[in-house]
Amino acid sequence: MTAQILLIDEDAAERRSMKAAIEAHGHAVHVADTAQAGVDLFRRHAEQIGVVVLDVTSADGLNPSVIPMLAEINAGVPVIVCTTEGATETALNAVRAGAFDFLVKPIAQERLIGAIESALKIHRTSLQGRTPRRARSGSVSxxxxxxxxxxxxxxxxxxxxxxxxxxxxxxxxxxxxxxxxxxxxxxxxxxxxxxxxxxxxxxxxxxxxxxxxxxxxxxxxxxxxxxxxxxxxxxxxxxxxxxxxxxxxxxxxxxxxxxxxxxxxxxxxxxxxxxxxxxxxxxxxxxxxxxxxxxxxxxxxxxxxALRRRKEDIPHLIRAFVERFSLEQRLPRTLQVESSALALLTSFDWPGNTRQLENAIFRAVVLAEGTSLKESDFPQIAAQVTSHRGATVGSEAQAPVYEPSPIAKVQAALAERAASFSGGQSAPSTGFNGSASGNVIVSTDEAGNVRKLAEIEEELIRFALKFYRGQMSQVARKLGIGRSTLYRKLKDYGIDPDDPQKDAA
Structure with a gap:
């Protein structure tokens, strides 16, 4: 079925290439060379356009207001963002802003068309009165x-x-x-x-x-x-x-x-x-x-x-969303969620929080072909979780688009460390302040006792300062604390805030 696609890309060569690929698949394409021109064009044709493909690789990165402005005009139209490999923060910001999907350049034609077709199915559903987000009313309690x-x-x-x-x-x-x-x-x-x-x-x-x-x-x-x-x-x-x-x-x-x-x-x-x-x-x-x-x-x-800090809520949210969307899709019965899918979704950090989880569940329910949701119904999440497990710690060049937080890395390292010790064995000290090499922070001292929380916190902060090269805003954000709190802790631990890397691990 022919649909109208809005393509916003500053690169003329990229525009021509993607336009040709989309048109070859039978769709009509509107093009814009700037974000503002795209928003203006979308405002004029919001009722006809089924999907927006938005390039966010300009020198200024993603304008945080673009996706909300598109949603304000017509929230039912999915937005697919295109970004370059390694543009972690840009991709995260797009997801948080409500992007339906993101593609990493260079984009294979099959991947581009596949993303557009999935987005069009979501859009056609919204036209039938069933939108990705519940139309909330004053009855919400x-x-x-x-x-x-x-x-x-x-x-x-x-x-x-x-x-x-x-x-x-x-x-x-x-x-x-x-x-x-x-x-x-x-x-x-x-x-x-x-x-x-x-x-x-x-x-x-x-x-x-x-x-x-x-x-x-x-x-x-x-x-x-x-x-x-x-x-x-x-x-x-x-x-x-x-x-x-x-x-x-x-x-x-x-x-x-x-x-x-x-x-x-x-x-x-x-x-x-x-x-x-x-x-x-x-x-x-x-x-x-x-x-x-x-x-x-x-x-x-x-x-x-953030949702990653209250993972107990995730299984309950999943079931609530699946039940609601199954009802909205008029399915004969509520879809079940297989345990493997539940485990996958619970293990993910959800940088876009509940909104991202809700949209992921909506997408899976709309595109589901069986009577239950399986791990394979969440391919993007599975790919990101898998890349986390296989990522080389400390190598930013090999880091996945969704990078696990330092706290998550430490938790994983502690679990791995605990599994390697038995019978009160003491941990070898091969790094700083009793920590093992790499990014492992030891949980017990030489006597086999659990170490003080302040000691582990200090090591985690020093590690984060080194890992993020002293970028204070990023360190605070990744540790989940405010900048003022971070500066106070630096003072408590005798770390120079004007030259934090000097004292980093």
Whole structure:
């Protein structure tokens, strides 16, 4: 069946090559040579285009707003990103932003067409009213939040408390962890549940448009006015431009909103729930976020842990998604999940968090041919997990696209180390501070006793500093802590923050 494909690629030769391959398969191709031109073209033909193929190998890398902007126009159209080999962060950012698939250049024609055909099947399903993500409504409650882990149980507990007051709530966590679901649950449990829940993503709107979108103008009502009496959920609040921050501060302080072109302010009766995937206090220190606004809106912070840090939730999420999508696909019965597939999905780190898991399950259910989901129904995940197991530690040139975190490496090393010792044998000391060579950190001392947590933490930080060549932002992100926390720990362990590699392992 002929479909319309939007191809966005700055390289003219690559455009011609991929365009010819797609057209040879019977599809029509729209082409754009820049991201902005592609977004404009997509806006004009959003109802006709079935798949977007987006190249992200420009000198500037992936513009973080491109995929959200495409989703804002038509969320049902899958986006396939193309990247170069070794572009780890670019691929991760694309997945976190909601990309359906990614291809590594040079791209085989069969791989390109296969990805497009799978994406088209997903798109045709969405046209029938069954989208990859549930169309959430105000009826969402805390019972919809999977909370098998202690971390998510705490989120639910704090969310219920927050719902009983009117103070602003700040939801912190990586992209895709489920911040909107928690925000909707807070709204549904509050006294404002019968009033509107209005969401806006600062990353999906250009800086020039965001003021009118949020606060309104002569021709536009604005999200603040739409949420009157209800809840306004602002995603990626760190991306709000300075002028927008100033105007939001006015809303918080005075309870009034000024529309562009109108002299008289309007009353603003809204409850604010905000979300960020950045460390806002670091944004304040860097001068990118107003300190006075920070202290006004960061009144009740709730941190939602990344999915890799609450793996107890994964099997429950898998079953919930399979049940929902089986129902949406009108299958005669809910698909089963074989134990091997469950083990595979649980072992993966899910850099795109719950959103990525949800989309992976949706894709597998739509494309499933049997009565159960097998390991073979998740080929991309299996390839990444396999590449992890076979990767050479410390060789960045051979690192897979999805690189395991240092903590995961240490856990694996400790498990391997434990298996090699028996009968209280002491571990050989062949490296730094009692650690073995490579990236192995020994869990027992020479007397056979378990070592202190602080000692192991110090070694892990020193190892990370060496592994990531002193790149502090990357070290903090990979260790799962904030930069301020990392700097405090460097001070505690006598590591010079101005020359961290000098003290690295």
């Amino acid at each position: 805390f019972s919809d939040v999977v909370a098998a882990s202690a971390a998510m149980s705490r989120v639910v507990e704090l969310g219920r408390r927050a719902a009983q007051s009117m103070i602003p709530v700040m939801l912190e966590g990586e992209a895709g962890v489920g911040k909107e679901l928690v925000a909707r649950a807070i709204h549904a449990a509050s006294d404002r549940s019968s009033r509107p829940f209005v969401s806006v993503n600062c990353n999906a709107i250009t800086p020039a448009q965001i003021e009118d979108v949020l606060f309104g103008s002569e021709t536009q009502m604005g999200k603040v006015a739409e949420a009157e009496g209800g809840t306004l959920f602002i995603e990626e609040i760190s991306e709000l431009p300075p002028v927008g921050q100033m105007r939001l501060l006015e809303v918080v302080q005075s309870g009034e909103v000024h529309r562009s072109g109108q002299a008289k302010p309007l009353k603003a009766n809204v409850r604010l729930v905000l979300a960020t995937n950045k460390d806002l206090i670091e944004e304040v220190k860097a001068g990118r976020f107003r300190e006075d606004l920070y202290y006004r809106v960061n009144v009740f912070p709730i941190t939602i842990a």
